[in-house]
Amino acid sequence: MPRKSKKNNRRKRNYTSKKREKVSVQTQGFVKTMNFLNGKKEENGFKWDSDYNGDKAHVNLWMNQNGKKKSFHKELNHQEIEKLLSVPSVEQSLDQRLLNDFPLA
Numbered sequence: 001m002p003r004k005s006k007k008n009n010r011r012k013r014n015y016t017s018k019k020r021e022k023v024s025v026q027t028q029g030f031v032k033t034m035n036f037l038n039g040k041k042e043e044n045g046f047k048w049d050s051d052y053n054g055d056k057a058h059v060n061l062w063m064n065q066n067g068k069k070k071s072f073h074k075e076l077n078h079q080e081i082e083k084l085l086s087v088p089s090v091e092q093s094l095d096q097r098l099l100n101d102f103p104l105a
Contacts, residue, residue: 023054037104042066057081 030047043066050059057076063069076084090097 021054023052025052026050035102052081 026049028047028049030045032045033043035042035044044064046061046063048059048061050057052058055078059072059074059076061072061074063071092100
């Protein structure tokens with residue numbers, strides 16, 4: 001007896017639908033750097049946690065710049081996220097950007 005094809009049982013997907021599928025993205029992390037310049041230690045770090053549900057992003061950022069602590073909490077909507085991601089990159093090499101951000105003198 002011939003096998004029935006599963007192809008006939010599958011539901012067709014409508015790829016032209018305007019309805020967005022629900023998305024959930026969560027991210028967490030931290031970075032810590034220690035720089036030594038002329039025997040002086042400088043310690044910097046930040047950690048973040050964010051949650052995006054397809055409509056809004058909740059972003060939390062904690063910074064420690066050589067003992068000075070700051071925190072930021074921001075809620076972004078879909079349009080604000082698109083605007084943030086559309087900012088062009090900087091046309092400088094990494095070493096030049098680091099020297100501009102952290103001058104040696």
